[in-house]
Amino acid sequence: MTSMAEYPPVQENIFTSGESPYLLGGYCAACEIYHFPAPEVCSGCLGEVELVSLGGKGTLYSITTIRTKPPLGLPKPYRVGYVDLQQVPLRVFALLDPVEEHNLVIGQTVQLEVARLGLNSENTPCLRPYFIAANT
């Protein structure tokens, strides 16, 4: 954990990597809608969006394990899913627990983690966000 700062995020302004990490997104006050990831402009009004926290908790909407040759230096196999965020009305695509110590199922409460996982577009190790089973 101490060495996390050495690695770049897979993409800027997607998540924080502190003690309790959370996702970052765009909020348009005029349209009162959230976007993930934060867009250059709001797709509703083409106005500016504010970079805000989307929280780090959610409910698993769907899950699959990809068993073919993984892209981007991800583990084989790796898991992905869609998560309904608790703090804002967004359903986001996400990586899921790469360690596979928890058996994740649809409807389960999950929470965000950030760690070194796979490679970025420059082929160097980077930080990625992923959800794991919530400890509550």
Next chain:
Amino acid sequence: MVSIIGAGITHFGRHLERTIVSLALEATALALKDTGLAKERIGACYFANTLGPLLFSDTTIGQNLTAAAGLNKISVVNVENACASGSSAFHLARNAILAGDCEIALVVGAEKMCVPDFGLLNSGATELDTQLGMVVPAGFALRAQRHMYEYGTTVEQMAQVTVKSRQHAALNPFAQFRQLESLEQVLSGPVIADPLTRSQCCPIADGAAALILASDEVATHFERSVQVRSSVLASGSFEEPCDLTHWDTDYRTVQLAYEKAGIGPEDLDLVECHDAFTIAEIIHYEALGLCDKGQGGALVESGATTLGGRIPVNVSGGLLSRGHPIAATGVAQIVELVTQLRHEAGKRQVEGCQLALAHCMGGDKAGDTKACTVSVLAR
């Protein structure tokens, strides 16, 4: 109205020694021969290809085809709309004729993708989803998981789509996978993304298909012409939150195509739909109104969509068995409908086929699709 007066298709599969233009030329020559027209009568060409720029650094390939075929000076448009590229080219050619821009137009979809280390398709390297590990089979596997969760769809029902597909392809000489597969064989294959096994995912392929479209004035001279009753092209709704048990875009496009043709699902004799993965065919059944929402699994299980059933779907073998050379697929589906409506499909002929529908969908984005086309054809 616009009619189709000529159709041609190459074998779909591995054609390592062929180029995109070589495959396109073969399909074009077959379509021209089918009409008996002099090639000088063609006024425009709509050419679809998706992977040429990525795999071969080739762009604007349509003019390479028309130059090679001696179709010079005409207007040529290159079309890219993911898996719906070929059907989008068809839509544009039909619109050009309706607008009076030309009387006869050539539509070609051609793809060459059997190259070493092709890997898995994604939604574009710069998209965040791609950077978080989204690959095309995963998107469909996530749909399958949610469809199973909400409607009780079973892995056996999904596998049955492949079983049916192989049965149909066995009767189609242009198809890539013509060996029968049992339910057990489909389910025991290697898993690509849970619950989809390998033969529930369409194979990559090289191939080309071509159509020649004509105005009513021209088409009246062709006994075997097939009418385009409606053609619709739409892009995604991208509504939040996405619902993985259906595509809203699918329903919208299908409804509009039915309305414009003045028909309903009960009038159809045949459907070719975008069965890139088994779960996709099941979800498309529901959007097409062939069954109620959530009942797609039961529909394929009942045999209704098998040749000889109430509403045969993908009698060509579809993407799953004919193969899926991306930009050729949308044109190939329509070539199949033309062959069936002319009652020239041999062993896979749908009896009394008079009204048929082609449905194509391309490009994943934000849990929705980038492009969807639906065409209704009649004899």
